[in-house]
Amino acid sequence: MQGQRADADPGVEPGAGSVWGPGTDDRRRAPRTRLQRHLAAPLPSSIELVLVTDLDGTLLEGSVPTRRRVYRWLACQRHRVLQVFSTGRDLRSVARLLSAEAALGLHPPHLVIGDVGCTVACGASLTPLALALEPIEALWRGRAEKVLPLLALVPGLSPQPLSTDRRLAYGIDPLRLDTSRLAAIEAHGVDCLVSGDKYLDVLPPGVNKGSTLLGLLEWLELEPARVVTAGDSLNDLAMFETGLQSVMVGNAEPGLVRALPGLARTYRARAHGCLGILEGLRHFGFGHLLDGLP
Ligand SMILES: [Mg+2]
Numbered sequence: 649m650q651g652q653r654a655d656a657d658p659g660v661e662p663g664a665g666s667v668w669g670p671g672t673d674d675r676r677r678a679p680r681t682r683l684q685r686h687l688a689a690p691l692p693s694s695i696e697l698v699l700v701t702d703l704d705g706t707l708l709e710g711s712v713p714t715r716r717r718v719y720r721w722l723a724c725q726r727h728r729v730l731q732v733f734s735t736g737r738d739l740r741s742v743a744r745l746l747s748a749e750a751a752l753g754l755h756p757p758h759l760v761i762g763d764v765g766c767t768v769a770c771g772a773s774l775t776p777l778a779l780a781l782e783p784i785e786a787l788w789r790g791r792a793e794k795v796l797p798l799l800a801l802v803p804g805l806s807p808q809p810l811s812t813d814r815r816l817a818y819g820i821d822p823l824r825l826d827t828s829r830l831a832a833i834e835a836h837g838v839d840c841l842v843s844g845d846k847y848l849d850v851l852p853p854g855v856n857k858g859s860t861l862l863g864l865l866e867w868l869e870l871e872p873a874r875v876v877t878a879g880d881s882l883n884d885l886a887m888f889e890t891g892l893q894s895v896m897v898g899n900a901e902p903g904l905v906r907a908l909p910g911l912a913r914t915y916r917a918r919a920h921g922c923l924g925i926l927e928g929l930r931h932f933g934f935g936h937l938l939d940g941l942p
Pocket residue numbers: 702703704705706879880881
């Protein structure tokens with residue numbers, strides 16, 4: 649994550665030198681205004697909270713009545729809670745999910761971080777934000793060609809990648825995958841991430857949910873104190889390691905729970921899934937936003 653910032657020029661505008669790069673056309677505008685120009689729906693005019701939630705096992709975890717209630721609350725708070733979905737899903741999968749959950753009242757978020765940090769998109773249109781993707785693509789260029797033949801020789805991976813958008817995502821058989829073999833893959837300048845005993849993600853170096861979120865926050869020009877992240881699996885660890893206020897929901901995977909002692913700003917909720925998010929918001933002093941919880 650730090651490596652991506654090594655080229656930063658301290659004399660230039662906010663956002664430059666991050667994974668997002670310096671931008672091109674409208675450099676004299678404030679970063680948030682420039683970001684807004686690429687979004688189909690307005691960001692909140694007065695942002696009290698940036699709520700960054702993983703989907704599977706986190707926002708999507710809960711009974712149907714509970715999810716309906718939480719989704720209705722999110723919809724009512726759009727004017728003051730900037731909502732970011734941060735997921736391992738690719739945009740096609742996010743689109744299917746939004747369509748399915750709409751029946752329960754889930755509205756599109758303002759922004760989507762997809763592909764475990766390798767994609768950033770407008771939440772309303774799901775159009776990828778080129779200004780975010782170009783630097784990630786530059787880090788990924790040529791890597792897939794190098795590691796695909798090596799990954800084909802590793803037992804316990806799905807025969808073909810499940811997703812190839814600036815990363816390679818595989819389903820895994822945890823009983824057959826020898827994770828010690830991943831060091832040889834990482835020697836080719838990629839990061840390997842196993843999460844949920846279900847997936848292997850091969851990522852551009854230094855790119856993850858945490859690095860991409862930090863880049864996004866530079867563009868939003870917001871203080872870290874207004875941000876809360878939430879997640880349940882090891883691909884959420886990078887968000888928690890940013891030092892932002894974070895909620896590890898009650899159903900978190902064991903590997904993530906083992907990391908808890910090293911995470912200074914992470915609250916371990918008792919409640920599972922979407923109720924764990926609300927418990928965490930109360931813990932971090934955002935309970936007043938829940939007063940109108942339907
Ligand atoms: Mg999850």
